[in-house]
Amino acid sequence: MPAVNGSELGPTPRTGIVAACLFAVTIAGLDLLSGPEPELAGMLVAPPLIAAVVATYRWVFAVGSLSFVLALLLYLPFTTRAQGIQLLQLGGIVVVTFIAAGVSQLRLQAYQRLTSLRKLAAVVQQAVLRPIDGQLGDLTLGVRYVSASAEADIGGDLYEALDTPYGSRVLIGDVRGKGLDAVRLASTVLGSYRHVAYERAELRSVMADLDRAVARAVGDEDFVTACIIEERGGMLTVLNCGHPAPLLLRKGAVTPLDPPTTAPPLGFLAAAKPRVERLEPGDRILLFTDGLAEARRDNEFFPIEQRAWRILGHGTINDALTSLENALTDWVRGKLDDDVALVLLEYQGPTSDRANRPAWEWGTQRGSYS
Numbered sequence: 001m002p003a004v005n006g007s008e009l010g011p012t013p014r015t016g017i018v019a020a021c022l023f024a025v026t027i028a029g030l031d032l033l034s035g036p037e038p039e040l041a042g043m044l045v046a047p048p049l050i051a052a053v054v055a056t057y058r059w060v061f062a063v064g065s066l067s068f069v070l071a072l073l074l075y076l077p078f079t080t081r082a083q084g085i086q087l088l089q090l091g092g093i094v095v096v097t098f099i100a101a102g103v104s105q106l107r108l109q110a111y112q113r114l115t116s117l118r119k120l121a122a123v124v125q126q127a128v129l130r131p132i133d134g135q136l137g138d139l140t141l142g143v144r145y146v147s148a149s150a151e152a153d154i155g156g157d158l159y160e161a162l163d164t165p166y167g168s169r170v171l172i173g174d175v176r177g178k179g180l181d182a183v184r185l186a187s188t189v190l191g192s193y194r195h196v197a198y199e200r201a202e203l204r205s206v207m208a209d210l211d212r213a214v215a216r217a218v219g220d221e222d223f224v225t226a227c228i229i230e231e232r233g234g235m236l237t238v239l240n241c242g243h244p245a246p247l248l249l250r251k252g253a254v255t256p257l258d259p260p261t262t263a264p265p266l267g268f269l270a271a272a273k274p275r276v277e278r279l280e281p282g283d284r285i286l287l288f289t290d291g292l293a294e295a296r297r298d299n300e301f302f303p304i305e306q307r308a309w310r311i312l313g314h315g316t317i318n319d320a321l322t323s324l325e326n327a328l329t330d331w332v333r334g335k336l337d338d339d340v341a342l343v344l345l346e347y348q349g350p351t352s353d354r355a356n357r358p359a360w361e362w363g364t365q366r367g368s369y370s
Contacts, residue, residue, distance in 0.1 A: 016054030020047040020063045028070040041074045042089045045096040052100035052107070060104050064097025128187045132161045132343075133318065137168035139231055139345045142317035146325055146340040148291065156182025156224075157289045157341035160190055162197045167232030169197050169206070172287040172343055173243065173266070174225045188217045189224055189266070203230050207239050207272055214267040223265040227287060234350055236277045236285070241270040244293045247308050248277065249284040254308045257285075281349035284320075286312060291340030295332050302331045317344050 024047040031040040048064040055063075071093055075086040133142045141161055156175025161168070171193050175182040192213040193206070200206045207228060214224050225243040229236060238246060238257050242265035248255040263272035286308060295302040311327055312320040321344050328340065 020050040057101040223267040291338035
């Protein structure tokens with residue numbers, strides 16, 4: 001079994017060890033003050049159990065040894081009348097110390113297995129989600145992935161941006177569930193999207209293909225919320241299947257791009273109706289996952305719509321995303337319960353470059369994320 005350092009034991013292992021030792025010393029001190037006959041020494045079985053919650057088995061043995069020595073000093077000299085009880089209590093400290101050490105070892109092994117799985121899921125997730133900052137047709141875009149706190153599992157948030165013959169298409173989604181299964185399903189959705197986005201002229205056909213891919217890959221209770229946007233000739237088309245609505249930022253105003261009708265998530269025969277908007281140069285569109293929509297502090301949700309323009313309406317795309325990440329982290333006091341995927345786009349206006357490029361080049365010149 002690999003060695004475990006202090007940082008892997010939990011948030012404050014040293015504090016827990018010190019607390020266990022102080023508890024043992026306090027018991028001994030109170031026992032001395034209570035009179036010549038030891039009355040509290042039996043409570044010295046507790047410090048090893050306290051240490052087992054945060055420390056390695058070596059520290060548990062150290063705390064148990066301290067408890068044993070203190071109890072032995074309290075019992076000396078042994079009296080014939082209470083000798084049997086005193087020896088029984090000393091033996092109890094030894095037995096509890098060994099039990100606590102075993103519990104500590106099992107806890108650390110479980111923690112290491114969980115840590116390994118989280119690291120594996122994170123590596124797989126990073127391989128699945130490619131960096132996509134850069135230029136996408138007439139759009140400038142940036143992406144930010146904000147991981148949840150260490151106690152939370154890896155999420156199934158996903159995103160992709162493609163420059164296709166039918167326009168610039170951006171997908172964002174969120175898989176129900178956590179861990180490796182969620183990352184696996186996210187990989188399935190992204191693999192299907194990277195293929196069909198180039199093959200289907202209609203955005204609804206792309207969503208239908210994704211729905212079938214999810215239905216084949218999941219159980220009855222699994223699903224994926226998703227939103228696809230397409231920019232073509234200054235027209236923005238939004239298809240939404242159970243996902244938080246994107247936000248359109250324009251000249252100080254923030255407009256949620258809610259769908260005309262509610263559609264179920266992917267995997268439930270999703271049949272979304274498109275929402276179409278004409279873009280103006282300088283417009284920004286924020287796509288995000290549930291981690292942002294459901295981020296709470298004192299049971300109050302992060303007010304993204306009210307703060308969106310003040311946070312995201314100025315500076316570069318990446319500066320705006322950094323500001324949003326900082327504001328979100330401050331709101332939840334550094335402890336997110338779910339991962340957050342953020343995609344921010346800015347419409348630059350029509351360019352002649354795209355019109356002059358042959359169709360076979362589309363999708364190959366995508367800035368820094370190719």
